[in-house]
Amino acid sequence: MFKIVRYSFQDLLRSRWSYVYFAFYLLLGFVMLFLNHDLAKGVITLMNVIIILVPLIATIFGVMYYYSSREFTALLLAQPIRRSRIFLGQYLGVAGSLSLSLVLGLGLPFVLYGLFRSPAIWDFVLLLVTGVFLNLIFTALAFLVALSNDNRIKGFGYAVLLWLFLAVVYDGIFLLSLILFEEYPLDSFALGATLLNPIDLSRTLILLKLDISALLGYTGAVFKAFFGTSLGMLVSLGVLGLWTAAPVAALVRKARHKDF
Amino acid sequence: MIEITNLHKRFGKNTVLSGVNLSLQEPGIHAVLGPNGSGKTTLIKSILGMVCPDQGSISIGGQPTGGQWLYRKDLGYLPQIAEFPGNLKVGELFRMIEDLRQQPAAPEPLVERFGLQPFLNKKLSTLSGGTRQKVNLVLTFMFEPPVYILDEPTTGLDPGALIALKELIRTRVGSGALFLITTHIMPLVEEMAQSVIYLLEGKVYFEGSLKTLYTLTGKTHVEPAIAAIAARHHV
Ligand SMILES: Nc1ncnc2c1ncn2[C@@H]1O[C@H](COP(=O)(O)OP(=O)(O)O)[C@@H](O)[C@H]1O
Ligand SMILES: [Mg+2]
Numbered sequence: 289m290f291k292i293v294r295y296s297f298q299d300l301l302r303s304r305w306s307y308v309y310f311a312f313y314l315l316l317g318f319v320m321l322f323l324n325h326d327l328a329k330g331v332i333t334l335m336n337v338i339i340i341l342v343p344l345i346a347t348i349f350g351v352m353y354y355y356s357s358r359e360f361t362a363l364l365l366a367q368p369i370r371r372s373r374i375f376l377g378q379y380l381g382v383a384g385s386l387s388l389s390l391v392l393g394l395g396l397p398f399v400l401y402g403l404f405r406s407p408a409i410w411d412f413v414l415l416l417v418t419g420v421f422l423n424l425i426f427t428a429l430a431f432l433v434a435l436s437n438d439n440r441i442k443g444f445g446y447a448v449l450l451w452l453f454l455a456v457v458y459d460g461i462f463l464l465s466l467i468l469f470e471e472y473p474l475d476s477f478a479l480g481a482t483l484l485n486p487i488d489l490s491r492t493l494i495l496l497k498l499d500i501s502a503l504l505g506y507t508g509a510v511f512k513a514f515f516g517t518s519l520g521m522l523v524s525l526g527v528l529g530l531w532t533a534a535p536v537a538a539l540v541r542k543a544r545h546k547d548f
Numbered sequence: 549m550i551e552i553t554n555l556h557k558r559f560g561k562n563t564v565l566s567g568v569n570l571s572l573q574e575p576g577i578h579a580v581l582g583p584n585g586s587g588k589t590t591l592i593k594s595i596l597g598m599v600c601p602d603q604g605s606i607s608i609g610g611q612p613t614g615g616q617w618l619y620r621k622d623l624g625y626l627p628q629i630a631e632f633p634g635n636l637k638v639g640e641l642f643r644m645i646e647d648l649r650q651q652p653a654a655p656e657p658l659v660e661r662f663g664l665q666p667f668l669n670k671k672l673s674t675l676s677g678g679t680r681q682k683v684n685l686v687l688t689f690m691f692e693p694p695v696y697i698l699d700e701p702t703t704g705l706d707p708g709a710l711i712a713l714k715e716l717i718r719t720r721v722g723s724g725a726l727f728l729i730t731t732h733i734m735p736l737v738e739e740m741a742q743s744v745i746y747l748l749e750g751k752v753y754f755e756g757s758l759k760t761l762y763t764l765t766g767k768t769h770v771e772p773a774i775a776a777i778a779a780r781h782h783v
Contacts, residue, residue, distance in 0.1 A: 291647065291648055292648075295644060295648075299633065299635065302635055303635075357633065358631070359631035359632055359633050359634070360633040362598075362627070362631045363631065363632065363633070363645070364648070365596070365597075365598050366596055366598065366620065366623075366625040366627065367620060367645065367648055367649055368617055368618050368619070368620040368621040368649060369617060369620075369648065370617045371597075371617065544615075545600055546600075547559070547593075547598070547599045547600060548593070548598045548599070
């Protein structure tokens with residue numbers, strides 16, 4: 289399988305898009321630091337950008353890669369290689385290269401700015417870990433959607449809709465239901481709603497670490513009250529792990545029964 | 549070598565294979581004939597495990613292939629449509645597949661035979677159809693598996709390449725290989741095939757040697773013979 293990861297990765301290194309994303313994150317890091325003049329504040333602003341943009345980029349890149357590597361897939365399917373390895377390998381190649389762009393692109397400006405001497409270093413590390421999780425999750429979702437749709441326009445559309453739902457619509461529905469059911473006890477509902485959306489979960493995780501109650505919001509406060517800070521962080525990391533494993537498992541299952 | 553029992557496959561409402569039974573034991577060339585859309589490629593892809601049959605079983609060398617993958621070491625597959633990652637170079641593609649298969653490969657004599665040397669450093673996306681087919685052939689024949697499955701191998705080949713291909717097949721048959729070939733080129737079948745399989749609407753209408761085909765139908769060429777078989781079943 290690692291050979292396939294390597295070939296996918298090499299393939300991506302030749303693609304201009306990997307460099308575009310790297311440059312984008314690099315620019316983002318410098319701009320954030322330039323605007324905030326402060327590592328800790330930079331981390332907060334960056335969080336808000338990352339939890340929306342990383343999923344979008346992973347979604348688009350994942351779908352694009354899947355459709356553009358169909359020939360490679362067809363070639364591999366006729367070789368003595370397990371099907372699950374073919375798809376897992378390509379998935380890890382894409383998610384890995386995206387994560388590398390993210391970690392290097394954002395890491396570089398922050399390191400240059402004196403990250404290693406700053407108390408914000410662990411906040412920043414957690415931000416990157418969360419970003420990597422979001423990459424893994426949304427690349428897997430993108431692959432899953434693409435694998436289920438041979439028509440690439442449809443696949444692209446559904447994947448972006450999924451992102452839109454989780455990044456934007458979900459919160460809207462959630463807020464609306466909070467207002468509509470004001471008089472009911474909603475704590476467990478809020479808890480569930482956060483756990484069921486990897487983007488909300490990431491936001492809560494980072495805010496718990498930063499320990500800024502004012503930004504936590506209603507769901508974050510409930511989360512903190514229920515689990516406490518350290519358990520809360522462990523739980524959210526664990527659930528992000530589940531969020532990664534579930535679409536990857538679905539991907540392998542789907543790939544096993546598909547005709548090519 | 550290849551044993552297929554009661555194979556069924558549907559794509560949505562479209563029934564493509566309905567109860568195919570085949571038993572290919574002898575080394576040599578087994579030609580699968582049938583009009584476009586009769587299910588030849590689907591049958592081949594089922595053997596390779598690229599298409600998952602709804603029903604039935606396939607075994608190669610006595611081992612069932614369902615859900616397995618290692619048996620593909622013993623298969624050389626030439627797809628009907630050559631699909632390559634466009635941004636790889638021809639030479640890189642050969643090395644990549646050799647590396648992935650983990651089997652010794654000898655592409656050089658084939659590259660020479662098909663005149664591909666000038667293209668080794670060219671990107672695959674820039675090649676013409678015929679050249680792609682030659683690359684496809686090198687990819688298949690650079691290993692020496694006991695079983696070859698070729699889906700319309702002559703598509704786009706110039707006469708020189710066609711002669712090279714025929715020689716190549718003869719040599720491998722000589723060393724005991726089994727070929728399953730789909731083609732529409734009847735002279736090729738008459739010249740080389742040891743047995744003929746006639747597939748129509750997902751069923752095998754004839755399976756046997758050329759001689760049997762001729763005596764059964766009273767014809768002396770493949771084309772009218774299979775036409776006679778088709779007509780017999782459609783009255
Ligand atoms: N992946 C697929 N999805 C849906 N239909 C398919 C697929 N592959 C083949 N078919 C259909 O199966 C039928 C048989 O195709 P094929 O096996 O390629 O025939 P042949 O190779 O004999 O020309 C055709 O009608 C084709 O449209
Ligand atoms: Mg075909």
